[in-house]
Amino acid sequence: MDVFSQQPQGGLEIQADSAYDSAHEYLLQPDENVNPVVIDCDIMSYSVQRSGPSVLKRLVTMCGCGNEDLSRNMDEILRDIKSTFNPGEFVCLMGPSGAGKTTLLNTLAARAGGFLIGSVRLNDRALEQKDMRMVMKYIPQDDTLFSALTPRETLTYTAKLRIPNQSNDERDELVNSLMKRLGITRCADVIVGNELIKGISGGQKKRTSVAMELVTDPSILFVDEATSGLDSQTAEDVVRILKEISRAGRTVICTIHQPSFDIFKMFDTLLLLQNGQVVYNGSVADSPAYFADQGYPCSEWMNPADHFMKALGETPKGFEAENWTPRHQDTMMVGNRVIHRRQQGAWAAAWQEHLVASNAIDHSAKQKRRGSLTKHGLPNFPKKFDDDRFDDLTYPTSFWEQFMVLLERTLWMTFKDRQQFRSRLILCTCVSIFTGLTYFQMAKTQNTIQNRQSIVFSSILFNGMNMLTNTVILFPMERAVITREFQNGTYRMIAYYLSRIITSVTFLFAYVFFYVTILYFLAALFGAAKQYLIYLSAVFMVGLIAVTLGLIIGALVPSVNLGPSLVTPVLMPLIVFSGFLISRNEIAYPFFLIYYISFFQYAFNIL
Template sequence: MEAQMVDIEAQSKSVFKKVDRPVTLKFQEVVYKITIKKQGCLKNKIDSPIEKQILKGITGIVIPGEMLAMLGPSGCGKTTLLTALGGRLGGKLSGSITYNNKPFSSTINRSTGFVTQDDVLYPHLTVTETLVFTALLRLPNTLTTQQKTTLAEDIIEQLGLTRCKSSVIGGPRLRGVSGGERKRVSIGQEMLINPSLLFLDEPTSGLDSTTAQRIVSTLWELARGGRTVVMTIHQPSSRLFYMFHKVLLLSDGNPLFFGKGSEVMSYFDSIGFSPLVAMNPSDFLLDLGNGILPDDSNQEDQATIKQKLVSAYKSNLADNLKAETIASEEQVNDVLDRKNSERWTTTWFQQFTILLRRDLKERRHESFDKLRIGQVLIISFLCGLLWWKSDTSNIRDQSGLLFFYTAFWVLMPLFRAIFTFPQEREMLEKERSSGMYRLSSYFMSRAIGDLPMELVLPTCFCIITYWMAGFKPNAGSFLYALVAVLLTVLVAQGLGLALSSIVMDLKSTTVLGGVITMTFTLTGGYYVQHVPVFVSWIKYVSISFYTYKLLLGSQYEHGQTYRCGNQTCLVADFPAINNIGLDGQATSFVALIIMLVGYRVIAYIALMRIGVLKK
């Protein structure tokens, strides 16, 4: 334990320190296939799905201290191969991918950093908050909270992020740090665990040449510390190209070259492909990957040129490369196997509390949105004025307001909740793939994090409208109505979570949510008293039906009367109330509680079932 603490403290002094868990990455004859289903009105029903091969037998080896760059035209399979090497690709993947001659495991995963092309970061968190929360989630409990925070601050300093450490990350509608700084934050998140393997997808995409140089120089320093660095890159400048230890050139899933970056030009010259003038090697390689020759006078078909390059690779490089990977069965440090094999570095409760804190910080701008608060307050006072001091003589109006309670507080939380999971899909995939937290801890923190404003606003609504509208002037009746409304909010939120996790598409989920809420409203018992038998069952799954029954029970009771013209009538006989009934209050509470739990269970199962998250 003491030695481990000393090691961590030494690591915090420099992210470029030599890694203590070097990993040799080998991949042999990697093949990946996908199945494409025919679509369109002219498809033949008897036609079977088409199987397409994305990766076509790719072999290579990267040892500690080396930086491999994968180049090739768009759609050639670079990202697919990178994802496969990072242990994040399922499906029809064949061939051998080993790490220190062993298959991918949770132990390897904890020593692997993966930086996606798009920087998936929370826009409203600052640079410091982003890295500190990542440190708290990913670093083991052998470190204290203070030590984790200190390590995050050291990463900020050593990656040159001190100037912007208090700035928010930003997004499409929020000004934040620059593109280069965002990329360094993403790299910093992975460097927190001092990874032995570091995968990066297009780390220089969208950056100017100076910023790109700075990023690649940082990666070169990381590799020099004994890490194995693998990246995809589209069109690097010549000075970036010569920093790569090894280069892999792909074209339509086929390897055209694998070897030292310094030897790539001489190799293609030896097989009869050389540029007519001095040019950036990466530009020349991309031309070859597209089947374009530097000699414009040659009118060969692009497919023919590609086939020649593939054949040359198989004749000149494939056998030697295969022999090199087989001969590299050297003894490797087995420290990875001696590491604690526990899947999670933190406890469930730690994950829950950290995620809850992060969620509250990130979403406080939504929770305290002035427009939303103003919307609820304006509608509250408008309702209070429209139903000002109504009494049982205006029972139609009172029952109408109670049903408005129902409709409004089913609609509002449901449509907020359906945005939850589709908006966070990329973040979930990224963090769960890194083994940062359990699905259950995330789910609970996400559901509870929205509760403060989800419950505060309906409480304010009830306080304003209840007393202005002249409902029963006693605390018991008010609390009964308030509990009914708050329970409805929680149930509607659960339904929204279930829909968002099942559909995972904002447009489709919004349409489906609208249809369901309208169905609940129409069958809630206020608009239609004589519902046909064959659709009357819908009310038993309707949130509106049970909520309306509870709200009626909070204000009226058996034997209570009201003035109807020149006579006295029973409240229970009023059509909008008689159809619902004043009995079955306990049943309604139980039904809503079952829905509250059931919808959340459905949401949780759906997240696991659809494969967006790993269990």
């Protein structure tokens, strides 16, 4: 068990023995399926765009009528971060809110969209962003899972997408092994659920998220806020699982906000940030001694993680206002960018001074950190790494395999949502019956031409609006899951879009068939079977265009709520200038183009 003792400086010393490792000895051996990867991080500056000149000012300047500086102003988020993360190392990335924890994690995972001066290298090799996705896996703070699927189904589809040429028995064995390892066997066949539908617990969702990324035995695992929203016991269980994962030879880096002591002592390395700068980077066991040297000893009854957070609000010893003057915020010009750098904080300066005093700055961080692996009781991993895996990084499965699996998954999720399927089918049936009874068995005379045109136009309009309204929310609802899977290199985005379109079209045909068939025979619209097929095809094509338009709008809007609000502004001009409400000859010239754009008028003219 962990024991506490007072250091001569009055600080707390964390002494971890091998109780945990002895109980999990089988997990401390390197997994032969895992290629160990060393991450070398050397970030001089990472910045994001602050603001820029308006479009009008840019045009004026380009025309030579102004002297507006076209350079982009950048605000620095991360500054002077150098570190090395080793195989088998369990890293805690900690700091106050706004310290840059998630930004650093995203930068390491090649997900940050800002401007980076520096490098992130894997086994001394620089990889492109698309290649980085194939080597490392990222678990976001929110457990982004499909609510209609169960953990077993989630892992099965993930295995199908990421592991080619695997038999069903092999896949089932892998899924069962992962579920047993992460303790989700009892909830394997319970749907994930969401805010409206009861499903598995938050801890079980987190474990399922971790299991998804372990399907392919990744070398690197990034976890953002691993314990967010979990109770203390569940949080401890999740962190323990992550520790076990690292012991198989993976590099596991977690951002964490306020860990308990039991959680904090599980980590091997602490990288502490403040204002985007490193204020401590070393062993968890040595961290209390460092803060004691800075004048902030941790008592034996105090959680070191909480103590460090409080200490960062104070000033380290020797860096009081009368003894130390911070450097003024400077700027750096890189190309056409002006980077406004962060002012170096007292704790960051204290850490730099500590490195100089310990002669660490003259030695590469890589050698120092690699040498510390054995010191802290971590398993020895080979010094030579298999870099051949970096030579041909691509998607694990072909486009056709991805498309077929995604199509199967999307069809299954849509079918499982029986409440929505039934409600939409009932809606189409009721509207068609009501309209058919209103115009029941119309006579085929000159006086009923206007009524027939009204039926045709209303059927086109109803199906177009119905399909667009229901489709526009599909992608925003799935965006988080799709983004996670795409960024983790699971499949091509075009494969997802095609599977989603075909699924929507499949159910669209069912809705249109019920609607058109009931209305056609109740209202006695036409007589011949050929005319029925033309009517069915025209309404179906309107629905198909509406589905495609809905997916496009859904992909462009940032939230679920914004999509439906755009349906009316998009459809109204197409409806008004479709040739039914206003005849073609009476449409004003500026709006005549809308007539030819409107897909309603093409279907209306066909019928």
